[in-house]
Ligand SMILES: Nc1ncnc2c1ncn2[C@@H]1O[C@H](COP(=O)(O)OP(=O)(O)O)[C@@H](O)[C@H]1O
């Protein structure tokens with residue numbers, strides 16, 4: 056697919072999603088759309104580093120949690136407006152990305168070593184947030200209820216919808232731009248063959264640093280949104296493994312390294328989890344088990360994700376089972 | 386253009402480069418030959434920053450580049466290709482070549498246009514939208530050449546671009562290499578195919594067991610007894626000379 060066609064499709068798809076608050080009047084249904092967009096944002100954040108950059112992270116909660124805690128702590132402890140917290144949260148998460156990237160890429164960590172170190176960083180942050188006072192430690196932080204748009208606490212779901220719609224659209228536009236830029240070409244070159252890329256003058260370290268910071272930024276925004284939407288955080292929610300798993304599952308299901316993959320993955324995952332809730336009920340741990348089974352199925356049978364499957368059905372490239380994921384045609 | 390002096394590198398007990406000194410003048414094609422395992426690829430990796438030399442220095446365009454990382458050396462205009470081809474599989478031929486083009490060109494559309502032009506130049510013009518991973522060996526070799534060329538280099542180091550090709554494919558690629566030279570790009574060529582070395586290069590260096598054992602115009606070098614022994618084994622030069630004397 057040509058890149059301008061992709062952009063057009065992106066605008067049309069988000070335009071259609073934008074009809075949701077007009078067409079859907081039921082709060083519980085609109086909530087599903089909001090959570091799907093939120094998951095797509097988180098998944099797209101992961102996709103920048105993992106899908107386009109080939110650096111598989113097991114610890115994206117590190118960025119999500121940093122965004123969430125930043126906006127919450129600034130409000131609760133310092134009385135700083137959450138709209139300012141939104142920007143600071145995104146940047147703080149990007150800074151955590153820069154730190155983790157520097158510690159790992161500088162020493163050439165790749166593959167499973169990189170994945171394990173990211174997991175360790177998220178765990179360290181979880182333990183830290185569990186033990187210091189200003190995050191509320193194990194008790195967590197409750198953001199005081201003060202419904203007003205100026206306070207990033209909306210009375211209606213529709214307003215929350217527009218906030219997450221803008222954030223997610225911005226993330227997708229950014230990724231479209233990546234797929235159509237020198238930075239993106241260098242990033243996928245590093246993913247597919249780092250030595251060959253370096254021989255052609257690609258500064259692999261710099262490119263990976265750019266990717267991890269962008270990835271951290273958008274995951275941080277997702278965290279900020281989460282904090283403002285639910286008004287409660289604790290170490291397990293913010294820095295727990297569930298967020299890390301969700302952020303990688305979404306693009307792996309949808310199609311790593313593809314523009315639309317995270318949206319497909321998020322829709323599929325949230326459709327499925329709503330279904331499981333309806334059938335099995337809200338038993339704890341069910342969604343994680345479901346996620347695990349799904350992950351195995353996808354990796355084994357649909358390695359290029361839903362986006363790859365769709366382009367295959369349309370007569371595109373056959374799904375290639377290759378680590379790192381092919382750049383699909385979604 | 387390129388001056389290598391007393392370059393040493395050992396892997397454990399193995400001396401892969403033993404005080405190698407070699408120069409490549411601007412313009413033309415210089416070749417580097419030697420039996421398998423002589424240390425040719427290792428020398429390329431040392432020159433282009435993929436390995437760090439134990440001692441010695443590499444100067445390029447009058448500047449010391451010893452120990453610089455590969456990307457910094459590439460930016461200065463020296464590009465290597467790989468003996469075992471390294472395509473970005475899953476990306477198209479056009480996208481592969483564009484990575485090279487992006488070294489000098491920021492704009493995506495311009496880089497893709499440049500990739501297309503370079504593809505034509507090396508004879509890949511009809512496979513632009515093909516997955517690089519599904520190219521034939523000959524196609525992949527051309528792709529290595531194309532990506533390097535797309536960076537607009539001053540010096541290209543080709544590591545056995547003709548190896549694995551059949552005679553007719555070799556005949557097709559030789560003019561491509563000649564054309565690159567004619568466009569003003571200096572070439573240092575590692576080659577096994579003797580016929581190619583003879584017809585392409587102006588000057589040749591011979592490496593054996595990590596050390597330079599001969600240098601000169603290819604015609605003279607191939608009749609050098611040291612070189613014959615390195616390739617064919619000890620005592621061979623003497624026997625050949627005797628046989629020639631007997632038949633004379
Ligand atoms: N990274 C490495 N580690 C250990 N030994 C190596 C390494 N690279 C090359 N060698 C050894 O160095 C010698 C020279 O190899 P190479 O440079 O590939 O030779 P050539 O290209 O002339 O065939 C060989 O004996 C090879 O096994």
Ligand SMILES: [Mg+2]
Nearest residue numbers: 425426427468
């Ligand atoms: Mg070699």
